[in-house]
Amino acid sequence: MGVAAVAAHTAERLKAPADEQSLLISAAELARQSKPAPASAVPQSASLTSPADPGMGELTGITPVAATTPPAGGDRCRPEMELSALPGAMIQLSLAAPCNPGERIVIRHSGLSFSVRTQGDGHASVTLPALRSDAMVAVYLQDARLVLGKVTVPDxxxxxxxxxxxxxxxxxxxxxxxxxxxxxxxxxxxxxxxxxxxxxxxxxxxxxxxxxxxxxxxxxxxxxxxxxxxxxxxxxxxxxxxxxxxxxxxxxxxxxxxxxxxxxxxxxxxxxxxxxxxxxxxxxxxx
CATH class of the missing domain: 2.60.60 (Lipoxygenase-1)
Incomplete structure (x- = not known):
């Protein structure tokens, strides 16, 4: 299946309503592919352009981010993210990561990066400014998983x-x-x-x-x-x-x-x- 399968799967997910969709790439999912997708297949807004963050390892794209360890606990630990557009060209991000309570996460959008901590139940709610109308947002978790979401911000x-x-x-x-x-x-x-x-x-x-x-x-x-x-x-x-x-x-x-x-x-x-x-x-x- 290779790169084409991964790209097709991602495109299908992003066709759904923008404020309801997120995409999780895990090591277990990538292992079922015949070969990993190259870093160039990652949207620029979802890649870390800087040298490796000491708290997250070699985070340079989907493959190295997700290929470290498979998610623990099966679907129970699967993070979910919702994005919605707010007035003033702002984005409301809501993350539910039940197996990542009180942990550092990094949020990235079109070159803008910042880190926050999830709550004790693994939830996080963040408001950030949109830099593009077709805004893709990436959340990097400490257990080497990546969540992608996309929302349209017309204003x-x-x-x-x-x-x-x-x-x-x-x-x-x-x-x-x-x-x-x-x-x-x-x-x-x-x-x-x-x-x-x-x-x-x-x-x-x-x-x-x-x-x-x-x-x-x-x-x-x-x-x-x-x-x-x-x-x-x-x-x-x-x-x-x-x-x-x-x-x-x-x-x-x-x-x-x-x-x-x-x-x-x-x-x-x-x-x-x-x-x-x-x-x-x-x-x-x-x-």
């Missing part, structure tokens, strides 16, 4: 969004200054306020992946001054850190990776200001 074309994603030891905050308004990340977005910075991810999980998303209505980011504030700590001083950015306009998302050279140790406690994050960062002296 994403009304917004422009800029996201920054980082992992420890980086400690970053996105700051947007527009006239007399100063916006920083808020974990509880207010739907009535369409210009905002949305904070995503939990810093309390192991190997946290965090993100900030600046969202504004219109065909561009306007004249707002977008900067990043990187705190210099003993863990980050003298290192080159990797920060990922995603720019979405009219439902088209562009992903990039930035390398940031942190000053040598001795400036711990200072803040390194990253100017002109969109489209490229420039470093200023610590303040």
């Amino acid at each position: 994403v074309s009304r917004y422009s969004r800029f996201a920054v994603v980082w992992e420890l030891p980086a400690e970053l905050e996105l700051r947007v200054t527009d006239g007399d308004r100063v916006l920083i990340g808020s974990p509880a977005p207010v739907m009535a306020d369409e210009q905002r910075v949305i904070a995503l991810g939990s810093a309390s999980v192991q190997s946290p992946v965090l993100a900030r998303v600046y969202s504004v209505p219109g065909p561009g980011l306007g004249k707002a001054d977008i900067t990043g504030e990187l705190r210099i700590t003993p863990a980050s001083c003298g290192r080159t850190l990797r920060v990922e950015t995603v720019y979405s306009v009219a439902g088209i998302a562009t992903h990039a990776e930035r390398a940031i050279s942190v000053p040598l140790c001795g400036t711990t406690g200072d803040i390194l200001v990253l100017k002109n994050l969109a489209p490229a960062p420039k470093l200023a002296a610590p303040k």
